[in-house]
Amino acid sequence: MHDAVRADGTRPRTKLTWAKTRWATLTTETTPPKQCFRDWVLETHSYTVSDVDVVGTSDVELERRLDEYLTDNPFASTNTVLTSVQGSDKRIRQLLKTSLKYDSVEGARGAVLWFMAAEVKPDESDLGENPPK
Secondary structure (H helix, E strand, O other): OOOEEEEOOOOOOEEEEOOOOOOOOOOOOOOOOOOEEEEEEOOOOEEEEEEOOOOOOOHHHHHHHHHHHHHHOOOEEHHHHHHHOOOOHHHHHHHHHHOOOEEEEEOHHHOEEEEEOOOOOOOHHHHOOOOOO
16 A cells, blocks of 8 residues: 545545555654645646745845835834734844844834834824823
């Protein structure tokens, strides 16, 4: 018996079959697993394989996204930045904290509000009803 990955009849889905499964210990000599997509070709009952690039976005690209967002949305909270800027939350937080391009002030209820460091820090009147403390 062997493992099988195949099209599920004429339906556009994948059928997986395992004869037996066991835990395995990977050695350090093995190469990391390669990720790919299988795109089923129903007419021929076959598939094509597309490699998936699993390398994340570069810091330069993340900074470009942050620059663009914070230029258009100064004094955005950390949560707003994380939900609005595409990328890993952990890496975005790290860039916000370590890059000299970004600065922050404390907002209402302890929120951290981010802006481009080249901008002038706000007056209380700039932030409306909830000025930073």
